[in-house]
Amino acid sequence: MGRVKIGMDISMKGQETIVEKLERERVLSRSDYITLLQNRDEALAKELSGRAVNLREQYYGKDVYIRGLIEFTNYCKNDCFYCGIRASNSKVRRYRLSSEEILACCKRGYALGFRTFVLQGGEDPYFGEDEISRLVEAIKREHPDCAVTLSVGEHPRAVYRRWFEAGADRYLLRHETADDAHYRMLHPVSCSPENRKRCLWDLKEIGYQVGCGFMVGSPRQTEEYLAEDLLFLHKLQPEMVGIGPFIPQYDTPFGGEPAGSIGLTLFLLGIIRIMLPDVLLPATTALNTLDSRGMEKGMLAGANVCMPNLTPDRVRGQYALYEGKDGVKGGDAGGRGAVWESEARIAGGDAEECTPVPGGEVRAESVRKESAATGQREALGALRRRMEAIGYRVVTDRGDCKRKKTDPI
Numbered sequence: 001m002g003r004v005k006i007g008m009d010i011s012m013k014g015q016e017t018i019v020e021k022l023e024r025e026r027v028l029s030r031s032d033y034i035t036l037l038q039n040r041d042e043a044l045a046k047e048l049s050g051r052a053v054n055l056r057e058q059y060y061g062k063d064v065y066i067r068g069l070i071e072f073t074n075y076c077k078n079d080c081f082y083c084g085i086r087a088s089n090s091k092v093r094r095y096r097l098s099s100e101e102i103l104a105c106c107k108r109g110y111a112l113g114f115r116t117f118v119l120q121g122g123e124d125p126y127f128g129e130d131e132i133s134r135l136v137e138a139i140k141r142e143h144p145d146c147a148v149t150l151s152v153g154e155h156p157r158a159v160y161r162r163w164f165e166a167g168a169d170r171y172l173l174r175h176e177t178a179d180d181a182h183y184r185m186l187h188p189v190s191c192s193p194e195n196r197k198r199c200l201w202d203l204k205e206i207g208y209q210v211g212c213g214f215m216v217g218s219p220r221q222t223e224e225y226l227a228e229d230l231l232f233l234h235k236l237q238p239e240m241v242g243i244g245p246f247i248p249q250y251d252t253p254f255g256g257e258p259a260g261s262i263g264l265t266l267f268l269l270g271i272i273r274i275m276l277p278d279v280l281l282p283a284t285t286a287l288n289t290l291d292s293r294g295m296e297k298g299m300l301a302g303a304n305v306c307m308p309n310l311t312p313d314r315v316r317g318q319y320a321l322y323e324g325k326d327g328v329k330g331g332d333a334g335g336r337g338a339v340w341e342s343e344a345r346i347a348g349g350d351a352e353e354c355t356p357v358p359g360g361e362v363r364a365e366s367v368r369k370e371s372a373a374t375g376q377r378e379a380l381g382a383l384r385r386r387m388e389a390i391g392y393r394v395v396t397d398r399g400d401c402k403r404k405k406t407d408p409i
């Protein structure tokens with residue numbers, strides 16, 4: 001790594017630290033990234049988070065953007081080895097939300113102050129090009145001041161373009177790992193790293209605000225692979241990056257693997273904020289799942305987004321990507337904190353009748369509207385207070401990336 005020193009080594013006074021170099025150049029060499037990761041300690045983590053928080057505040061102040069997550073289908077044709085809703089997991093009770101239910105989630109979220117809705121699902125052929133286009137158009141018609149984010153996997157470029165023209169603003173597609181060999185360890189042969197990257201470049205070129213990301217501590221992951229991930233982020237220049245610790249799901253081939261590290265996730269959040277100072281960086285659900293203060297820790301490492309779940313309570317337990325997913329089973333498990341409970345209550349108060357759709361096993365259920373609305377307001381209030389306790393504020397805002405947008409091609 002040449003003459004760059006690690007951390008504040010007094011004997012090398014006057015010489016640039018590796019973190020200073022990262023801040024100056026916004027990228028490191030592969031070997032410098034590996035060195036940085038291998039030398040992770042408390043002092044280095046503190047230096048990183050201090051600089052990361054400064055940069056975050058330069059671009060976004062104290063604002064925390066909230067995204068209303070709507071997990072509208074847990075059907076998926078793919079079989080990723082780490083994923084709880086993979087096609088071959090026969091233990092999953094599958095569901096699809098109807099268009100009316102999805103719109104009702106948005107309506108409820110809008111009243112609470114959400115100005116971004118994230119439609120997330122497995123790669124479910126039932127929701128094809130036309131269906132998603134209609135959904136996006138309907139949401140934009142009812143909430144023209146809101147952003148719509150899609151997170152529905154890999155599709156042809158023409159399909160992405162159609163959804164963009166329908167009004168979708170953003171697209172989340174984690175690259176999972178930038179190393180091709182590692183990608184093949186995590187996915188069946190039907191999924192290719194080339195196609196995943198092709199999708200991300202297509203989305204970028206079409207004009208979406210693009211989010212990629214990866215699991216921290218996924219099986220077989222090495223510091224070399226993480227260095228590749230960071231180099232890929234520099235190359236792609238995504239507007240959003242979602243990273244969270246890997247958490248095993250028992251009914252998958254990786255069910256017996258250890259979970260990823262909170263400390264390493266926070267360390268990487270700091271690196272990413274310094275590399276991409278204007279990026280939208282969530283403190284992810286997985287972080288909250290492993291640590292009851294995960295969201296606060298994420299914010300204090302450089303994050304500026306959180307994604308409360310607006311999925312109706314009666315089905316959200318079935319979107320179990322990994323074990324013990326935050327907000328899935330209510331506020332009683334795993335010592336989770338108020339944010340976890342808030343999210344559960346935000347989603348819990350759905351007042352709409354549920355409409356079964358082909359292939360779904362959704363059951364009708366209703367909750368008194370008045371008490372539901374009160375509970376949801378209280379939940380969001382708790383979330384706001386929690387952010388205020390660390391000096392931040394939840395805002396009612398689309399929360400677009402502050403980077404100047406390049407022209408779509």
Ligand code: SF4
Nearest residue numbers: 076078080083086122
């Ligand atoms: S990770 Fe995504 S694409 Fe893979 S099985 Fe799960 S939902 Fe499907």
